[in-house]
Amino acid sequence: MKLTVVGGGSTYTPELVDGFARLRDTLRIEELVLVDPAADRLELVGGLARRIFARQGHAGRIVTTSDLDAGVDGADAVLLQLRVGGQAAREKDETWPLECGCIGQETTGAGGLAKALRTVPVVLDIAERVRRANPRAWIIDFTNPVGIVTRALLRAGHRAVGLCNVAIGFQRKFAALLDTAPAEVHLAHVGLNHLTWETGVRLGGPDGADVLPALLAEHGEAIAADVRLPRPLLEGLGVVPSYYLRYYYAHDEVVRELRTKPSRAAEVAAMERELLAMYGDPALDEKPALLAKRGGAFYSEAAVDLAAALLGGAGSPYQVVNTLNRGTLPFLPDDAVIEVQAAVGPEGPVPLPVPALDPLFSGLIANVTAYEDLALDAALRGGRDRVFRALLAHPLIGQYAYADALTDRLVTHNREHLAWA
Structure with a gap:
C-alpha cells in the first residue's frame, strides 16, 4: 500500500508517522510519501520520520519529494494537511476580524472564510492530479475548513472524506472518565465540522446504553472545563458541545480574551521553530513531548482508522467523518457536508440515522x-460581492456594516492568494 501525505513537511507530521508505526497491523503501509514544497522543512521532518519507523520496527519505506505528481503517482490514499499561506496567513486570519469586533479564528467566521478562499482552489488542483494518477485513490481531507473543503472535493466528483479530531478527542476523554476502552465508547455526534454536539454517549456500539446523563452528572465540571463553557449550560442543553461552540455561545467574551493575548498562530510559529530544531537532531527517534501542544490530538489514530476502513483493512466499523448528508439531516440539502457517525468501508462512508x-x-x-x-x-467563482454575501450570512457576523468592513480587510490581506482580486 502506498500512502501520500500532501503537506508532509508540517511539524505535525511526526505525530502522524508515529501513529502509522504504532498501528502498522491496522494499516499496512509499504511506502509512505511526504510531499511538500518547503524542501528544508521536508528534509528535517522526513529524517525524523525514518528514524521513528526504524525505532518502532516498521519495514515501510519513507520517501520525501517536492514533486506532487510523482508523490501521488500510484497512491492508494492521499492525506491533505496543507496550509496555504502558512502561519503568516493564519496570523492575519486571527487578528484582522478583531478590528471589527468579530471572532478572529482560522476556521470560524471571517478568518475561516479567508482560509477557505485560499485553500479550495489549491486543493481542487491537487485532487485533479490525484485523480489522473489513480482514479480509485481515496482523498482524506484534514485541511481546514474541513467541511467547506470536503464539500468542494465531493461536488467535483472526487472520492473524498473529511476528517476532524474533535470526535476522537471526546471519545478518548469520555473513555478515561468511564474507565473503559475507547473502542467501547460510541458517540452520537452530529452537526457540521467545528459545529457539533455529542447528543449521546453509548457503550458498546450505536445501540448500547446511553451514559451521557450520568457523565454530565458525575463529571460535569471536568467536561465543562474542557469545552470552556459553564456546567449549568451543558446540563440545561443535555448535550456536550464541541469547544468551537464557545465562539457562538460566548462570542463577546471570546473576542475580549483574544484581544488581550498573543494569537494562536504566533504561539504555534514559535513552537514550530523549536520543533524543527529538535527534528534536526539525528539522535531523536521519537515524537518530542512538545508536539502534544501543537494541536490535533489523536489525529494519527483517526487517520489510520479511516484509511484502513476505506482501503479494506482493519479499521473501526463506525467512525465520525465529514460526508454528504443524503437525507441524514432532513432539514439540509442532500449535497451538504455533515459531520456524523458513519459506517465506513471500501465504497465510502454511509451516515448512521x-x-x-x-x-x-x-x-x-x-x-x-x-x-x-x-x-x-x-x-x-470569486468576487467581492460573493465574499460579502457569505460574511453577511454567517451568524457570527450578520450585520451589513461588519460584513462590508470585513470584506475589505479579507481581500486586502489575501490578495496574493486570490486570482480574482
Missing part, C-alpha cells in the same frame, strides 16, 4: 450550512 434534533441545534446547523454554500461559491 440521526434522531430528530432540537431546533436550538438544527437552526444553527441550517444557518451555517447556508453560509458554507455561499463560502464555497465565493471560493470557486
Whole structure:
C-alpha cells in the first residue's frame, strides 16, 4: 500500500508517522510519501520520520519529494494537511476580524472564510492530479475548513472524506472518565465540522446504553472545563458541545480574551521553530513531548482508522467523518457536508440515522450550512460581492456594516492568494 501525505513537511507530521508505526497491523503501509514544497522543512521532518519507523520496527519505506505528481503517482490514499499561506496567513486570519469586533479564528467566521478562499482552489488542483494518477485513490481531507473543503472535493466528483479530531478527542476523554476502552465508547455526534454536539454517549456500539446523563452528572465540571463553557449550560442543553461552540455561545467574551493575548498562530510559529530544531537532531527517534501542544490530538489514530476502513483493512466499523448528508439531516440539502457517525468501508462512508434534533441545534446547523454554500461559491467563482454575501450570512457576523468592513480587510490581506482580486 502506498500512502501520500500532501503537506508532509508540517511539524505535525511526526505525530502522524508515529501513529502509522504504532498501528502498522491496522494499516499496512509499504511506502509512505511526504510531499511538500518547503524542501528544508521536508528534509528535517522526513529524517525524523525514518528514524521513528526504524525505532518502532516498521519495514515501510519513507520517501520525501517536492514533486506532487510523482508523490501521488500510484497512491492508494492521499492525506491533505496543507496550509496555504502558512502561519503568516493564519496570523492575519486571527487578528484582522478583531478590528471589527468579530471572532478572529482560522476556521470560524471571517478568518475561516479567508482560509477557505485560499485553500479550495489549491486543493481542487491537487485532487485533479490525484485523480489522473489513480482514479480509485481515496482523498482524506484534514485541511481546514474541513467541511467547506470536503464539500468542494465531493461536488467535483472526487472520492473524498473529511476528517476532524474533535470526535476522537471526546471519545478518548469520555473513555478515561468511564474507565473503559475507547473502542467501547460510541458517540452520537452530529452537526457540521467545528459545529457539533455529542447528543449521546453509548457503550458498546450505536445501540448500547446511553451514559451521557450520568457523565454530565458525575463529571460535569471536568467536561465543562474542557469545552470552556459553564456546567449549568451543558446540563440545561443535555448535550456536550464541541469547544468551537464557545465562539457562538460566548462570542463577546471570546473576542475580549483574544484581544488581550498573543494569537494562536504566533504561539504555534514559535513552537514550530523549536520543533524543527529538535527534528534536526539525528539522535531523536521519537515524537518530542512538545508536539502534544501543537494541536490535533489523536489525529494519527483517526487517520489510520479511516484509511484502513476505506482501503479494506482493519479499521473501526463506525467512525465520525465529514460526508454528504443524503437525507441524514432532513432539514439540509442532500449535497451538504455533515459531520456524523458513519459506517465506513471500501465504497465510502454511509451516515448512521440521526434522531430528530432540537431546533436550538438544527437552526444553527441550517444557518451555517447556508453560509458554507455561499463560502464555497465565493471560493470557486470569486468576487467581492460573493465574499460579502457569505460574511453577511454567517451568524457570527450578520450585520451589513461588519460584513462590508470585513470584506475589505479579507481581500486586502489575501490578495496574493486570490486570482480574482
